[in-house]
Amino acid sequence: MTLSGPFALEASNLGKSGRTRARLMDAAVDVFAREGFQAASVNEIARLADVANGTFYVHFRDKDAIAAEVAYGITREIARQIDEAMSQIDGAAERFSFATRQFIELATTQPMWGWVLIRSAWIVPELNHRVETYLSSDLKRGVKQGIFNREIDPFIVDAISSMILSALAARLRGDAGEEAGSRVSELALCMLGFPVSEAKALAWSAITLQDFSTNVLPRAPKP
Amino acid sequence: MTLSGPFALEASNLGKSGRTRARLMDAAVDVFAREGFQAASVNEIARLADVANGTFYVHFRDKDAIAAEVAYGITREIARQIDEAMSQIDGAAERFSFATRQFIELATTQPMWGWVLIRSAWIVPELNHRVETYLSSDLKRGVKQGIFNREIDPFIVDAISSMILSALAARLRGDAGEEAGSRVSELALCMLGFPVSEAKALAWSAITLQDFSTNVLPRAPKP
Amino acid sequence: MTLSGPFALEASNLGKSGRTRARLMDAAVDVFAREGFQAASVNEIARLADVANGTFYVHFRDKDAIAAEVAYGITREIARQIDEAMSQIDGAAERFSFATRQFIELATTQPMWGWVLIRSAWIVPELNHRVETYLSSDLKRGVKQGIFNREIDPFIVDAISSMILSALAARLRGDAGEEAGSRVSELALCMLGFPVSEAKALAWSAITLQDFSTNVLPRAPKP
Amino acid sequence: MTLSGPFALEASNLGKSGRTRARLMDAAVDVFAREGFQAASVNEIARLADVANGTFYVHFRDKDAIAAEVAYGITREIARQIDEAMSQIDGAAERFSFATRQFIELATTQPMWGWVLIRSAWIVPELNHRVETYLSSDLKRGVKQGIFNREIDPFIVDAISSMILSALAARLRGDAGEEAGSRVSELALCMLGFPVSEAKALAWSAITLQDFSTNVLPRAPKP
């Protein structure tokens, strides 16, 4: 009855067990996004996934376990798509800017994934970790390329990722429009020592963001 | 038995009722800091405050009510102290930088207050609101003074406050030292269009931060 | 602020203590009427009486105690008024009919008293007892007068008083109008062996019910 | 341990879930009978049913829900048995008289059901409603048959049902014996315009009440 979400689609070629598991993960994304991790209840996840509550425990040890899996799945998928989309881009600044903008638009297309990233960031440290790992690698590349003149350490990566999440939140709340990605990207480039005019040019350059809504990440249908 | 926290000290001259209320608020800060708002239980707050669980409801309608009071109390107190400490400072950049550094050190002196600000920021919007209001006023002053050349809107205020909170978190986790305030302040000034060298100069200038540990805000003893 | 109820009026010439006590009783009537005895809370009674909750226990041992007092007060007052109004009436049937009708109208004028009688009848047996005592005496008089040819025992008194209370309830709910008293009185007279036509004549005779609304029992003002 | 009550017996052929549900309903009857609806606690019902307190909520949303079910179950069962027992009786007066007597004896056989009917009558209006519906239909039949010369409206139905309940209460308290049914039936017939002698004849005629104690409705054992 409930149409499938991203994980279920991805698992459509797996066995029944795999598909049930995927349905649970999609349901968990939904509930986490709406209620936050703490307030989410296993029963509600199971109900949304259209399985008995006991079935949850066939697939996951507990709520923490599914949260970790979901976090892993979301970040892996998002990273994969962004990586793929910018495989041709070489400049660190361009890569960073593109990735930031793409990330925000991607998470806006899948609002539940976006909310999970935001709401669970402080609770499932795994999430932050992975996001920052991806971020870190491009920033360090920029230093090597002599483009960024700041030392890249966890502190600054943290600061930038916080800013990006705050931009994403504004976008999801509807307080910011499509410009959110460019704005936060510009700000971050400034922070990294980029001259303002260049930062602006880069962050607002007309790039074609990949449209995932009809492609890899189908829009999750509302029940 | 339990040594008193900041609210209790402030209320030491009030009647018995006011002191109990203050003890509950100190206890709430403690629990919110350790467990986060959602996981905090009224019963634990009462236990920590050394009162019967029913007593909680003599003073607060529910958890939301005490959270709002605590948020109000913390931000009011911090704002008051920072305002007082920088009453002589006039330049917007100096004020911003000083306030940021002072804020982080202050919240480090009262780690529980710091954690409450961080952990509850997304759940008690009141908190963010108030922090951003204070931030906003100095930023706008800078624009009027012609020092910052960016338009100040909620989006950028949000971005900066996220960064500051991320720096505070790093500081509280022990991942950053006293330099945290200066670092994040420098980054933010860059974002606001400040030339890097000046940003650095301002953010790292030797200022005397007011020492609140022996003054207004006594360090809360750990249980 | 709160205008006084019947008990308070009656006690207006007593000392402060007596007046507080009366205010509590009026408040109790109100709360019992609205919520029923079980759901009534001492705190609400005290709040309505405009005294501190502790004050309640200065005057009454517990909720049962005030319930008994209220029951006693209400039945005593109602009985007194009905007795007074029918002091000139001698025939048992007339007395019974008049009393029944007067009782229902009286309790309709003081709806809270009415509701207390109904809602508490099963819980404070004292109440029923007293009502039935008054009832019983006129019924037995009728037997002595040779008017009623049924033996009067608790069973039939109970049956009649149940019927009267059910009529009162219908009246208070608005499901019956002023005819309620006459209807139930007629039914009861039939039960007692009265020929139907005479029962009807008696029960519907034009009598002047005493108007208590401007006399002894002032209408309780709504807060 | 706990012997089963009527609902449990009826459900003995259902699945485990149905049997637990029935045990809860029997327990609820017991508690409602002893304490009344308001004072009854869900926990006590669960304890009596020998299940964990949480189990209650697997089967019923709350106390209201189980009360409604119990009310429905009791009235349906009693009505079914009475209907069955008097399927051969046609005269309205005979039917009314028989039903009244049967009802009281039935509820005396299952004292807890009786007490629930009495104690909850004012609180679960559903109960009264259903009882009065059954009553009403025979009374109206009598009017059609030209036997009763009173108009049947809710007022008189209410009055009669109150009397019957008061008789039942007397019976359950032990203040009345087996004659209770006949007495109240006679009184009601008089009220309905029946000549006294005929009322007496009918109400006291030797009829065989069905003995449910060894038949359909086994006597609930006292704990």
Place this chain on the structure above:
DNA sequence: CATGAATGAGACTTCATTCAT
């Protein structure tokens, strides 16, 4: 007498988790 803060037992309810089917 009056106050009202404090108490703590106990009510309701939710929910992660287990387990027999």
Place this chain on the structure above:
DNA sequence: CATGAATGAAGTCTCATTCAT
């Protein structure tokens, strides 16, 4: 694997009652 009833700990909140002021 899937089910869903059952569990019981834990949380929220109420309220009759006490007691120091």
